[in-house]
Amino acid sequence: MTDLTGTAGHDDQVGTSSSGSGSGRPKRRTFTAEYKLAILEEYDEADAQSRGALLRRERLLTSHISEWRKARKGGALKALEPKTRKPARSQAEIENDKLRKEKVATELDRAGVRA
Template identity: 55%
Template sequence: MTMTLADAARIDDGVVSPRADRPKRRTFTAEYKAKILADYDAADRGERGAILRREGLYSSHIVEWRKAAESGAASALAPQAKDRRERQRDREVEQLRARAEKAEAELARTRAALDIVGKAHALLETLSESTGTPKPPGR
């Protein structure tokens, strides 16, 4: 099949497809979700539909948010990181945090060991003085 100039014009005519002007998906903060769940649960059965219409929500939102809240996952109420770069950054932050904790633990062990060595040195010095052995020159 050969491509004609008419075919080329139809492909790249600069017209935006109908899907390009669709609105973006909304994201909700954890605070907003918790507030709506509280309002929805406190409302009478007849008022619940009004809350959903006012906020532009569906009952499936409430069901999903309630499941997340009941599972005790407050972080599940927050929007999920969808961007690969965000997930990579979060992984890197966790790795650096673990590395810092490991370094701090090692530093604490090293300080404890130095403290013990210093005390042992002081004890040996005290013992050598009590036995009457002379100190080495230069001290």
């Protein structure tokens, strides 16, 4: 079971908007992808009673779970996985650039041109 205590997965504010627009409409909660994945994982591991308790504790609806599962299945929540990318330049390229600069500086010194 995942402990979500202290997790800032959503803004936890369901009240009137403080924007001063005067509409008096409640502000929708927003949930981070990390939060959604953690809830889905905990929900999938829980039995029926624990699932209900989880939904009540987090003030969620089963429709949230259904939508988040569809998003996860469709790959929408895949963006959370750590991305591995190669460095912008390899060590050899960095070393080559350094040597080129040194070579240019040496040639300028030999020619009598000081930068």
